[in-house]
Amino acid sequence: MYGTPVTEPEVSASEPRRSAPAPRSESAVAPVSGSAAVPSSAPVSAALAAPAAVATQPSAEGAAADEHVSRETPDRDEDDPPLAMEALRAVQILNPSGEIHMPRPDHPRVLCVANQKGGVGKTTTTVNLAVALALHGNRVLVVDLDPQGNASTGLNVPHHAGVPDVYDCLIDNVPLAEVAQAVEGIPNLFCVPATIDLAGAEIELVSVVARESRLQRAIAGHPEKFDYVFIDCPPSLGLLTVNALCAAQEVLIPIQCEYYALEGLNQLINNINLVRQHLNPTLDVSTILLTMYDRRTRLADAVEQDVRNHFGSKVLDAVIPRNVRVSEAPSYGQSVMTYDPGSRGATSYFEAALEIAMRGVNTGGAA
Incomplete structure (x- = not known):
């Protein structure tokens, strides 16, 4: 009724022998596109020998060979190069020629990465821009102001309960220098993490004196001066975002290349104008970055044209495409740059x- 019992073992035994070598040989030939999965320090001969051994095993021992490979896979972490080597390889x-330089601005630039719509790439943009600038000689500080702590995760900075975080700076006046952590493997990059404690900061700040400028005073009081300070905002327009807008000189708005991303943009601009009028007269929307661009759709082109027509030169020429590597990187505690x-x-x-x-150099430090 269910067919002859010989057919299933033949198919299941022959399939691994045909399919097993393909992904292994591919990762050995192209280690760059899978640096987190296959360490560059692993011997190529070992990577090539493993599929050959599986291919020559009798069908009865095929399962045992697969189990051996799966048991060995976690041990590869011991052979992975340190993150500093990954950063060097990224540069x-x-x-490759070393001719491209990212000049340091003549004064610190504090950028608030804001958009009240979630999922537009605020945290991804913050992490990857910070790493790119730090790898090219700039001193960069990332302030994670989102209670979800995704920027801390992307930079592999501990942010579990009990870790000193930005909440302590905002509520208890703890100096920023005591909270900032150096990012492993990336020179000149520091991060102020966010823990779940930050979720209650919106309510606690209501009764605090000078509640809108708490972050600004914390950043100004840091003994070391950074070239760039990126503030990753939560997807809302509450007191945390207002603190970021008061502390920043510039606003960087990531805009997803989809129709819904444009709907709340006017409200964001209106709130920025209110902060400029009443709290921070130097605040300026300096940079617009188009993210998640899908070249296969007409909608992406239409959104890009609308944004460029409205914001003009504020829109960066660089456009961030939809890319699976960008989504995979945080699960390894890395930016896509490394x-x-x-x-x-x-x-x-x-x-x-x-x-x-x-842009910062050409306009005297303000894009």
């Missing part, structure tokens, strides 16, 4: 960071 791939520097996502963020750096 060599993104800037996770896969040869991907379209990494090169696009590299171009965006270079454009921001050059």
